[in-house]
Amino acid sequence: MSYCVNCGVELRESESHCPLCDTKVVNPRKPYNENAERAYPRRYDVVLPAENRMMTALLATILTFLPALTCVIVDYVISEKATWSLYVAIAMGVLWSFVLPLVVVTKHRAVISLLIGTVSLSLGLFLIEKLVPVKGWFMPLALPIVVCAAFFILIIILAAKYVVFGVLKMMAFFFSFTALMVVVIEIVTDMYIDNSVQLQWSLAAFVPLVLVSLVLLIIERKKRVKDEMRKKFHI
Amino acid sequence: MEKKWYRLDNAAKIFPVTKNSMWSNNFRVSVTLNEKIDPERLQKALEMTLPRFPNFSLTMKKGLFWYYLEHREGCPQVSEDAANPLRRFRTNKNRFLFRVRYYERRIAVEMFHVIADGNSSMLFLKTLAANYLRLGGVEIPNTHGVLDINEKPSDEEMEDSYQKYASFRVNKPRKERKAYHPKGVELKYNEIKIITGQINLRKLSEKSKEYKATITEFLCALLIKCFLDRQEREGARKKKPVKICIPVNLRSFYPSKSFRNFVLYTNPGVDPAYGNYTFEEIITQVHHFMGLNINEKNMNAMMSTNISSERNPFLKLLPLFIKNFGMLVAYRMYGESLTTCTFSNIGKMTLPDEMMPYVERFDFILNRQRNNAHAVSAVGFKDRLNITFTSKLVDSDLERDFFTSLVKMGIPVKIESNKNYEGE
Incomplete structure (x- = not known):
């Protein structure tokens, strides 16, 4: 049996420190035995605060x-x-x-x-x-844009949830899908205005978004660049 | 088949109101055998024991005006113990309001105070342990709190004894001065600190007799002394009274057979505003206070006051969510704020002689209170009394003061805890 030199209480064999004053148990005749039966297991129950x-x-x-x-x-x-x-x-x-x-x-x-x-x-x-x-704008213009945007967002959500991507790949995926969505929106708008498709403003968004996606994919493949980026941009 | 349902007893009404997402008013009783626990055998023993205790086969539901308990079929799975026991009970999804846990040689039953008090939970634990041993081939008679599982549960065992025995002669005022509450750095919300001291019962009894007090009075006085010293160290300008909430088992006054709650409390204490108290003076104060307050008349007056509020027709008709708000306000005014900590001594456990060689010890642990930092509980068995401190504070100064005081008085103490140290 070991006693706490500070408190004078006897300690259970499994105690490496005195629970009352945190003094380490020193007993040359009977060193602390980590295999002794503990009063409680080491494992903690996970307690998540309940959401109301x-x-x-x-x-x-x-x-x-x-x-x-x-x-x-x-x-x-x-x-x-x-x-x-x-x-x-x-x-x-x-x-x-x-x-x-x-x-x-x-x-x-x-x-x-x-x-x-x-x-x-x-x-x-x-x-x-x-x-x-x-x-007369709801059916030909508003509804197709809403449905198309919802469809693209749905694909992005499903990809984020069910396909295991790295952060960079996920961002590349997000940018390229947004590029596509912008083009589709211009097509719908053009069809509503004069029933013909002439891509103009959407290309200004499409090209940079695709380029950013490509850069991200390249960085993803180059480990050295990736490490350097992680170092420079860590939060 | 229609499910049987029960009203919450008078004491239990406050527990669902005060529970929150982090905490519920739980306690735990455990028994340590002299062999490692086999979970499958324990599960079988639980399935055998549960039908005898209808108050355990319950789940809590919300009505429009009150919460109520509803019978539920099935049996919960026994689970492994953890370093942070007594985690809060959730009452949705038809959940049971107790859990049975095992660790090495120990069987523990944790429960939400709504379904039972310490007394009846000990009957459950003893019967469960007896059935566990019987499955291993030990012959145990149904005596000393081990119930016959073939006997049909009676209606008396499920009665609300408060309603039965309250006489409604008076309304006792609840007003008291607010008590001192220790300050300190708190543990994380999912942690709890448990320190148990095993004390030689004979020496403790002799020491108590020296002071002409019972063991509970002696320990309560020592606890008050430790809190007074802590308040002194904290250096508060205006000192508050130190009062300890002591649950009183009403079965000693009334022939109740109820398995549900049947306890009240009394709050002995001293007020440092009157001057510095010596230990002898504190013991005298506690001894006489308890003598004066723990009697059938006084307890009945308290019980009647509590039930009068429950029976008030205006309050009865308030919807539950308004009632909950009101009860929470009342709890803040007359609940924990009136006492510094709770100290529950459940007494000395007895068992049938045939069971004695297989049982090493009993433990009783109260969950720390919702706001008060500490709770203390004690249970005796054979020649030992196990006193357990549960706390939400990081520091263990109070526990150290308490146990080292006993050592200084010549009463040896053996300490254990749920603390994990790095690099062990």
């Missing part, structure tokens, strides 16, 4: 609906009918439909949020078309 999802969802709902409701009331009080405030209400509704699945759903949050958000954004734009004097 419903509370967060309620908070998110209040934070989005309260400004919308305030705008509608103010608008109604001033002009005796809801005019501009309806756009705020639609925007907040769309925002809410993106945020809520992120809070409430436990699995595949990003994908579910994107799908629900896309539907709600399309619906929002459709309602706005009904409210503004200029008609």
